[in-house]
Amino acid sequence: MPLPARAEVVVVGAGLAGLSAATRLAAAGRDVHLVEAADHPGGRLSTQRIDGFTVDRGFQVLNTGYPRAADLDLAALDLGWFWTGAVVRVDGRPHRVVDPRQHPSTLPGTVRAPVGNLLQEAALGLFSARAGYLPVDRLLAAPERSAEEALRRARVGEVAIERFLRPFLSGVLLEAELTTSSRYLDLLWRSFVRGRIGLPARGMQSVGEQLADRLPAHARHLGTEVIAVTGTTVRTAAGETRADAVVVATDPGTASRLLPSVSASAPRQVTTHLHVLPASPWEAPLIVLGTPGGRLVNSVVVSDAQPAYSPDGRALVASSTLAPTTEAQVREEVARAQGVATGDLAHLTSVTVTGAQPAVQPPLQLRRPVDLGEGLFVCGDHRDTPSIQGAMASGARAARAVLHRLTGSVPSGGQRA
Ligand SMILES: Cc1cc2nc3c(=O)[nH]c(=O)nc-3n(C[C@H](O)[C@H](O)[C@H](O)COP(=O)(O)OP(=O)(O)OC[C@H]3O[C@@H](n4cnc5c(N)ncnc54)[C@H](O)[C@@H]3O)c2cc1C
Known part of the structure; x- marks a missing residue:
């Protein structure tokens, strides 16, 4: 027109x-x-359709904790949900770290996960409660630092930062140094505490x-x-x-x-590789985090959260790196993250988004x-x-x-x- x-x-x-x-x-x-x-x-x-799969341009999710999500007809989007949390691999073994409010039965496993001692896990709970429930004006009045410094001051512990928070936040902020503003971290964490993350049935x-x-x-x-x-x-x-x-x-x-x-x-960038597996290796829809020293920030069976992304029950996996990578460079790491053989992974497509998000430095x-x-x-x-x-x-x-x-x-x- x-x-x-x-x-x-x-x-x-x-x-x-x-x-x-x-x-x-x-x-x-x-x-x-x-x-x-x-x-x-x-x-x-x-979103594109490739061989019957629904493929978003980079791994992205809708967070219902965003205030402006109220402007959307969420029911009509027919969202499929991730659990709030992630899978952390340590020495090859997967451990779930899950928000126990949504899935109380996961609490013992989360407490046992090797992401810090009880005090440090309690400190992370406190950090979450503060971000989730203090009025926004109070969050924005707090002294501003880098996200990393804010996490250290919250005493969540080095292990939680390196195994859980850095890879989790890198996938959201698209930067691994966590130099992003602590005030933005507070607002972002608030939305995770208050909402759920999902994928619409049509992408x-x-x-x-x-x-x-x-x-x-x-x-x-x-x-x-x-x-x-x-x-x-x-x-x-x-x-x-x-x-x-x-x-x-x-x-x-x-x-x-x-x-x-x-x-x-400065724009942040991300490269996402899409693979197909014969079936999902997981029982729950959770993001698998990259491990320290690896290239991947995360690897996610998106069809576990939104089965409509797959035409036939095969699993669609989205794995992201911050630096541009080729599929060959990440294939083994994707297989390790998912706990499958490299031969099980069929490469569907890869995409690099150079202007994914503007940076938010203090x-x-x-x-x-x-x-x-x-x-x-x-x-x-x-x-x-x-x-x-x-x-x-x-x-x-x-x-x-x-x-x-x-x-x-x-x-x-x-x-x-
Ligand atoms: C891979 C990836 C993952 C992400 N993950 C998340 C996530 O999980 N959660 C989240 O909240 N956010 C996420 N984001 C960020 C989020 O998508 C963006 O912040 C948001 O969509 C930006 O919207 P916008 O309207 O500001 O800009 P844009 O979406 O960039 O819209 C701008 C529009 O302007 C058009 N345009 C440009 N130039 C012209 C022109 N000259 N004439 C006419 N039209 C023009 C463009 O084609 C475009 O459609 C992600 C982004 C990417 C790329």
Whole structure:
């Protein structure tokens, strides 16, 4: 659908930030048009079908502990769940570390897992309770450090950091040094404590598709790259659209090209290898963590959490490394992590995502300005936190700012991000 010559608002980019902004503006009765360079909505949440398997572009999950998950119809996404926790391998043996609130019968095994003594495990429990239940304002008022220093100060112990927390967090933060802001660690850990993590039956892209379906067909313009913007114009190869407000909701790199006043922090990258096994080696849907000195940060039978990812009951395994790797470089390590023979693994595909997430070094800059003035707005995970939550929260803030510009007030239905 071509862009009209005139629109009230144009949103550039149909990732979760742009979708959040556009759906809120449409719900407020505004004439909003959403322009996306790719041929699907969802941005970095992207899914392919390969040989009948549902393959997300990199291992990613939806965390229902995110405040903005409330904007989604979670039931319609038909989520399949992981257990909160992980499998830690020590000297080749697997040990489960599981949140006992969800699965009380796992408590004895978790207490016995070789990730520290009882005092240190209690310290991790305390760290979790603090992140999960203190008011956010108090978490954000705490002194800011690196994530690693915060964990050391919480006295969770060296063994827990090296065997459990570093590999677990590396897979989420996409950095192994844990230099990320402790305030972001608190917010992230809070979402794990308060929610569950799952995969939608039709893949992570369906999260974006669900939001896109809330817009009228004439307002969605896929396969259309925006070349330049001002607060009153959007230029594509097909011509120019005039607008009262323009929201740039692209990835951080493109945002800083289109908007020279916006700077992007260094992007994190991840490489994910997909393998098929004849059957899952596990009884429970848990992430298997990489071991110290290895290349893998994690290796996950995604079809254990979401059986719809496999067409026929075979197991789909996603294994990720922070540095780019070839399949041959990780094959043996994947087999060890899963406790199978290398010959059991059939390689399906591999993907490296170079701009997976912007880095969040201290100081954490939550709620960066979204109103750039003169009708120009910006949103995206680089404005809040590098996550589904951050993208959606920034989109909600941008929508409120646009409504404020257009009407001078925000309707009472406007929600807090
Ligand atoms: C492998 C991987 C794993 C992840 N795991 C998780 C996870 O488990 N949990 C979590 O919360 N987050 C995770 N994230 C991060 C999360 O996906 C992102 O933070 C979030 O999706 C960013 O959304 P966004 O809308 O800000 O940006 P994007 O999703 O990048 O959307 C920007 C959109 O703008 C479009 N665009 C760019 N340039 C133009 C242009 N010139 N014209 C028109 N359109 C343009 C792009 O095509 C894209 O669709 C992961 C990311 C990756 C890559």
